[in-house]
Amino acid sequence: MTLASRVAVRAALGWLVAAMSGGVLIASAQAGAQIWAPAPQAHALGALLGFFVQFALGVATWLLPRPAATGSRGDSGWRLVAIGALNAGLAVWTAALCGVSLPAHAGALLFAAGVCGLATGLVPRIRAFGT
Amino acid sequence: MPPPSRLLVRLALVWLLVGVGMLMSSAAWPGERRLAVAGYHALAVGWLTQLVFGVALWLFPKARPAAGRWRVHGAWGVAALTNAGVALRTGAELALAPGTSWVAIAGGVQLGAALLFCALIRGRVRGTS
Numbered sequence: 151m152t153l154a155s156r157v158a159v160r161a162a163l164g165w166l167v168a169a170m171s172g173g174v175l176i177a178s179a180q181a182g183a184q185i186w187a188p189a190p191q192a193h194a195l196g197a198l199l200g201f202f203v204q205f206a207l208g209v210a211t212w213l214l215p216r217p218a219a220t221g222s223r224g225d226s227g228w229r230l231v232a233i234g235a236l237n238a239g240l241a242v243w244t245a246a247l248c249g250v251s252l253p254a255h256a257g258a259l260l261f262a263a264g265v266c267g268l269a270t271g272l273v274p275r276i277r278a279f280g281t
Numbered sequence: 282m283p284p285p286s287r288l289l290v291r292l293a294l295v296w297l298l299v300g301v302g303m304l305m306s307s308a309a310w311p312g313e314r315r316l317a318v319a320g321y322h323a324l325a326v327g328w329l330t331q332l333v334f335g336v337a338l339w340l341f342p343k344a345r346p347a348a349g350r351w352r353v354h355g356a357w358g359v360a361a362l363t364n365a366g367v368a369l370r371t372g373a374e375l376a377l378a379p380g381t382s383w384v385a386i387a388g389g390v391q392l393g394a395a396l397l398f399c400a401l402i403r404g405r406v407r408g409t410s
Contacts, residue, residue, distance in 0.1 A: 151342065151408055159406050163399050166330075170392040177385035202329055209340075 151212045154229035158208025158268075161237050165200025169193055192244040199261065200240050204233075207268045214275040229271060236264025282339045285356035289335030292364055296327025303371070319374040326391055327367040334359055334398050341405040355401045359394050366391035 151159070172193040179187035211229065239260025246254035282290075303320030307313055338356050369387035377383055 151406065153408075156406050156408070163402070163406075166395050167392070167399060170388065170395045174385055174388035174392055177388045178382075181382045181385050183385075197325060197330075202333070205333060209337075 152226065154226050154233060155208045155212035157230060158204050158211065158233050161233065162201050162205035162208060165196050165204065165240070169196035169201060172196060188244070189247045189249070192247040195240065195244055195247070200237075200244075203265065204236060207265070207272070210272055211268065214272055215277060216275065229268060232264045232267030232271075234264070235260050235267065239264055283353075283356070285353075285360055286335045286339035288357075289331050289338070289360050289363075292360065293328050293332040293335060296323050296331065296367060299371075300324035300328055315374050319371040322370050322374070323367060326363065326370070330395075331360075331363050331367075334363065334394075337398075337402055341402060342407060344405055352401055355397055359398045359401065362390055362394035362397060366394055 172188040175185060175187040176190055176193055179185055239257045239262070242252045242257030243254050243261060244257075246252045246257060300320050300323030303316050303323060307316035307320060310316065338359075344352055366387050369390060370384065373381060373383035373387055
């Protein structure tokens with residue numbers, strides 16, 4: 151696995167545990183426990199975008215065919231920046247949904263920029279193997 | 282594919298049918314919000330998450346021989362905890378009043394499945410060299 155894939159997959163696993171922990175807190179609060187619980191939208195965003203989307207992008211970065219001409223999967227440094235933007239943006243976005251005074255729209259934009267940065271590097275690799 | 286992965290993928294397909302059925306039923310009875318909530322959880326955890334678990338346990342670089350046999354048995358544990366958690370979650374949403382402690386217990390079982398999966402896959406997220 152490439153470095154960018156490993157970072158994305160590990161971060162995705164972190165979001166999986168965070169989202170599931172959030173689900174337990176939400177259910178406990180709804181059952182009457184006097185505890186803090188995240189917003190349900192933050193729970194859903196963490197699972198859907200932090201885990202599913204990032205895991206899929208991480209595995210695609212690893213598995214999609216390399217261009218035969220270069221034999222390289224592309225600029226790893228740029229991918230790491232994109233993964234950082236994706237995670238920072240999602241962290242700001244979910245924290246804002248939970249009531250922290252952070253700009254949710256800026257977080258969403260940063261997340262989208264990170265996804266676009268990763269996806270644009272993958273598009274040229276969607277081709278028949280060896281071409 | 283190793284046997285635990287085959288079981289996880291087959292059960293994921295079952296939850297896909299269950300989840301889609303619940304969402305279709307919730308469209309037919311718009312007042313029944315519980316059906317929609319149970320359906321979304323069946324799809325998100327039972328279908329998508331379980332499919333990711335099954336494929337990752339099959340596809341990721343193999344564990345080093347020193348990793349031990351517990352990883353094989355652990356994969357069966359992931360399947361058992363995931364499906365018990367989703368079944369309890371949807372059952373609690375539909376058969377019991379939502380907001381009971383059963384929903385929190387179901388969440389705890391699903392969290393246990395996620396933590397066990399992370400422990401199993403952690404050493405396999407590595408370079409192929």
